[in-house]
Amino acid sequence: MKILGMTYSVKLMQARILESSKFGQHNGVELKITIARDMSVQQQVATMLHETLEAINYQLGLGLEEKAILGLERGLHGTLIDAGVNLNPLTKELRNGA
Ligand SMILES: [Zn+2]
Numbered sequence: 001m002k003i004l005g006m007t008y009s010v011k012l013m014q015a016r017i018l019e020s021s022k023f024g025q026h027n028g029v030e031l032k033i034t035i036a037r038d039m040s041v042q043q044q045v046a047t048m049l050h051e052t053l054e055a056i057n058y059q060l061g062l063g064l065e066e067k068a069i070l071g072l073e074r075g076l077h078g079t080l081i082d083a084g085v086n087l088n089p090l091t092k093e094l095r096n097g098a
Pocket residue numbers: 050054066069
């Protein structure tokens with residue numbers, strides 16, 4: 001997927017990671033986003049939104065802390081979902097066997 005014109009590869013993580021309470025990972029150097037596999041699609045979508053915010057934060061050097069990114073994720077996700085916006089395409093690369 002493209003974020004600020006940069007093409008990120010989006011993949012599912014190899015192993016279960018929920019124990020470590022890390023649902024996703026953003027790597028701004030390698031342009032990679034990885035998402036935990038043992039979650040519902042809804043959780044994966046929310047995590048994808050989170051990692052997208054991490055990528056924007058990184059690429060623009062916004063200096064947002066995790067707390068701010070979590071707040072933006074929850075606020076945006078809730079508002080968009082309540083407004084009937086389908087965010088599932090955010091995770092389509094995860095389901096294309098990529
Ligand atoms: Zn984060």
